[in-house]
Amino acid sequence: MLYELVQSTVSGLLIGAAFAVLSVGFSLTWGVTQVLNIAHAAFALLAAYLGYFASSYFQVDPVLVLVVIVPLFFVLGVGIHQVLIKITAQRAHDLALSSMILTFGLAVVMENVMQVLWTPDPRVLKTSYTGKAIFVGPIAIATTHLISFVLAMLTIALLYVFVHHTLTGKAVRAVWQNPTGAALSGVNMGRVTNITYGIAVATAGIGGVVMSLIYTFDPSTDMVWLVYIFLVVILGGVGSVLGALLAGLIIGLTVGISGVFIPLVWVNLVLFLALILLLLLRPSGLLQR
Amino acid sequence: MLVGLAILLVLALLPLARPSTYFLGFMLILFMYAALASSWNILGGFTGYLSFGHAAFFGLGAYTTALLLFYLKWSPFWTMPLGGLVAAVFAALVGYPCLRLRGPYFSLVTLILTLAVSIIILNAPWTKGAFGMFLPFPPVDIFTNHVIFYEVMLALMVLAALVARQIERSKLGMGLAAIRENEDVAQTLGVNVTWLKMEVFLISAFLTGMIGGIYSYYISYLHPSFVFDTLISINIVLMALFGGRLTWLGPLLGASILSVVNEILTLQVEAQLARIVFGLLLIGVIIFLPDGIMAAAAPFIRRLLGQSRRRLRPSSG
Numbered sequence: 141m142l143y144e145l146v147q148s149t150v151s152g153l154l155i156g157a158a159f160a161v162l163s164v165g166f167s168l169t170w171g172v173t174q175v176l177n178i179a180h181a182a183f184a185l186l187a188a189y190l191g192y193f194a195s196s197y198f199q200v201d202p203v204l205v206l207v208v209i210v211p212l213f214f215v216l217g218v219g220i221h222q223v224l225i226k227i228t229a230q231r232a233h234d235l236a237l238s239s240m241i242l243t244f245g246l247a248v249v250m251e252n253v254m255q256v257l258w259t260p261d262p263r264v265l266k267t268s269y270t271g272k273a274i275f276v277g278p279i280a281i282a283t284t285h286l287i288s289f290v291l292a293m294l295t296i297a298l299l300y301v302f303v304h305h306t307l308t309g310k311a312v313r314a315v316w317q318n319p320t321g322a323a324l325s326g327v328n329m330g331r332v333t334n335i336t337y338g339i340a341v342a343t344a345g346i347g348g349v350v351m352s353l354i355y356t357f358d359p360s361t362d363m364v365w366l367v368y369i370f371l372v373v374i375l376g377g378v379g380s381v382l383g384a385l386l387a388g389l390i391i392g393l394t395v396g397i398s399g400v401f402i403p404l405v406w407v408n409l410v411l412f413l414a415l416i417l418l419l420l421l422r423p424s425g426l427l428q429r
Numbered sequence: 430m431l432v433g434l435a436i437l438l439v440l441a442l443l444p445l446a447r448p449s450t451y452f453l454g455f456m457l458i459l460f461m462y463a464a465l466a467s468s469w470n471i472l473g474g475f476t477g478y479l480s481f482g483h484a485a486f487f488g489l490g491a492y493t494t495a496l497l498l499f500y501l502k503w504s505p506f507w508t509m510p511l512g513g514l515v516a517a518v519f520a521a522l523v524g525y526p527c528l529r530l531r532g533p534y535f536s537l538v539t540l541i542l543t544l545a546v547s548i549i550i551l552n553a554p555w556t557k558g559a560f561g562m563f564l565p566f567p568p569v570d571i572f573t574n575h576v577i578f579y580e581v582m583l584a585l586m587v588l589a590a591l592v593a594r595q596i597e598r599s600k601l602g603m604g605l606a607a608i609r610e611n612e613d614v615a616q617t618l619g620v621n622v623t624w625l626k627m628e629v630f631l632i633s634a635f636l637t638g639m640i641g642g643i644y645s646y647y648i649s650y651l652h653p654s655f656v657f658d659t660l661i662s663i664n665i666v667l668m669a670l671f672g673g674r675l676t677w678l679g680p681l682l683g684a685s686i687l688s689v690v691n692e693i694l695t696l697q698v699e700a701q702l703a704r705i706v707f708g709l710l711l712i713g714v715i716i717f718l719p720d721g722i723m724a725a726a727a728p729f730i731r732r733l734l735g736q737s738r739r740r741l742r743p744s745s746g
Binding site for chain 1: 477479526527529530532533534536537538541542544545548549551552659663666667670701702704705707708709710711712714715716719
């Protein structure tokens with residue numbers, strides 16, 4: 141029992157970091173621009189597919205594909221903002237709700253295009269290190285989990301440094317805290333929102349590759365991932381990088397540890413009920429001051 | 430008014446022309462979505478609380494009548510109000526805390542509630558879970574069967590539309606509009622926002638549950654993934670928004686147009702493409718028609734309803 145507990149704590153933490161990197165971009169766009177990008181998980185899924193095809197057809201490691209995915213998704217994010225979000229922001233009475241519906245439409249389109257192109261078959265990513273593990277004493281750590289953990293932590297650390305220690309990052313935070321004040325202080329709003337979208341969608345790409353190292357996926361998996369994103373963002377507080385990390389780890393732990401005590405089907409229910417409870421008690425997030 | 434009654438009469442008498450069962454089946458699903466979108470709109474359109482989880486009420490109603498039929502042999506035609514009641518009781522349980530949330534938080538919590546309910550139903554022993562439940566057909570031939578469901582769905586659509594219309598023109602409707610425009614101000618001015626929101630949440634859930642109660646009997650094989658489907662919730666939202674969510678007529682219009690579009694695309698091309706077009710429509714509506722096609726078509730419809738215009742808008746004169 142104790143062994144199982146330690147083992148699932150370790151793997152829960154590793155998985156939690158993946159949840160965090162998957163969600164942090166969603167949290168940023170929500171915080172900075174009041175847009176709930178439902179298609180965030182669909183972008184992650186797209187990256188997972190790109191990684192999968194690179195590794196199965198060209199024997200390229202999916203982690204290396206990130207060199208292409210990150211800049212590509214950055215441009216994609218800027219594009220989404222320029223083409224769709226900007227117009228919506230100008231016309232909508234209530235941006236949060238309108239954007240939610242708009243990006244839901246986008247997610248439905250992406251999901252079904254992926255289904256047409258790549259069939260609904262579930263995919264399992266096979267890398268050279270899949271199925272291998274590192275042993276720390278009696279505790280086994282799957283190599284894929286370890287790599288995804290390192291990748292996730294690296295991304296979050298870079299993002300944290302960007303948001304808190306660069307001028308552009310500080311502008312992003314300023315817009316998040318007070319858009320009018322930021323604009324009055326000479327922050328270039330268009331540039332800041334473009335960068336926010338670029339970074340958000342780029343991290344979605346990393347999140348997708350990281351998740352594909354751990355889980356199987358198919359064209360409708362984005363809805364499952366979306367629920368994890370909601371959990372992380374609401375627990376961690378909207379717009380917070382560190383909050384997303386902490387929340388991701390907590391949720392990973394919850395999934396890991398509750399899996400020891402209750403059957404797997406009920407784990408999701410526990411998560412959902414926890415989220416509902418959290419929304420009702422502290423809608424601003426547990427980790428927000 | 431007269432035009433509306435005439436359309437209704439034609440629809441009600443349509444089965445006399447002995448159309449194909451396929452056509453009746455298509456029409457009754459159209460009526461169902463029109464009824465669902467109307468019920469949703471009381472909350473989502475009039476009040477501005479966009480529920481992304483109406484499939485929960487739909488599914489609860491469906492399972493209520495299905496279980497009563499399966500275990501007690503009670504006909505859903507009589508038990509469908511019970512389906513609505515179960516949905517309304519569930520709404521009452523979750524309503525007070527959920528309706529304190531605003532904007533996207535409310536939408537998120539309703540979405541996740543549906544997933545939670547779906548997991549419970551899927552794993553409960555008496556619902557046959559993932560095996561699904563086979564329900565007996567009504568003891569009539571297939572054409573009569575379709576005619577019965579056609580008329581019942583039509584009646585439900587009329588009921589939902591009438592309720593929405595009545596609410597829109599009542600004092601309740603004005604209170605809801607006040608909540609939609611600015612809830613804090615409404616509360617300050619003495620609108621009992623908590624009770625009004627609860628009231629329409631229950632009405633909306635009740636109607637949705639009743640519709641679900643009949644749907645399960647019609648499809649005769651019930652599986653949690655059929656009725657607790659997020660796509661159903663989203664279709665309802667899309668139809669209401671597409672039609673226009675500020676009037677009772679909007680959701681009916683939206684559901685009719687989108688059902689036809691969906692059917693043509695699914696038949697002529699394939700289901701996937703239909704969904705892609707659906708997604709594109711969703712994007713297009715938000716960008717080009719934020720108030721729905723009702724706003725664009727209002728002058729035409731007003732001319733169509735000609736003489737009753739003054740009665741339509743008593744407050745605007």
